[in-house]
Amino acid sequence: MQTDNRLFDDLVKLVNGAAGTFAGVAREAESGARERVREWIGGLDFVSRDEFEAVKAMAAAARDEADALKARLDALEAKLNPQGNA
CATH class of the missing domain: 1.20.890 (cAMP-dependent Protein Kinase, Chain A)
Structure with a gap:
């Protein structure tokens, strides 16, 4: 039974790690998109x-x-x- 718990624990750690990585990638993508928009707007004659x-x-x-x-x-x-x- 302990093997099942360990497998479950490993699976939870894997999912948590993937979620953290996904959140980091999402933050990086948003930051990059914001920077590109700022550069694009800055180049316009407003x-x-x-x-x-x-x-x-x-x-x-x-x-x-x-x-x-x-x-x-x-x-x-x-x-x-x-x-x-x-």
């Missing part, structure tokens, strides 16, 4: 949120300035041509 917001604010300011200049131009054209003839 901008940070701060850079995007700065450019967005600059575009809004330029649009506001263009609208103001258009209004001034329309007013000047109206002064030069009061009847509205083209």
Whole structure:
């Protein structure tokens, strides 16, 4: 009967060792995949949120300035041509 227990113990040790090895391989694979994704994303031309917001604010300011200049131009054209003839 003791042989059966020893065989069972050896089998349990084997399974535990395989499970530990499998867990280690899984961690290594996940780590490698994360590193490859970081390298791939790092090579793309993404901008940070701060850079995007700065450019967005600059575009809004330029649009506001263009609208103001258009209004001034329309007013000047109206002064030069009061009847509205083209």
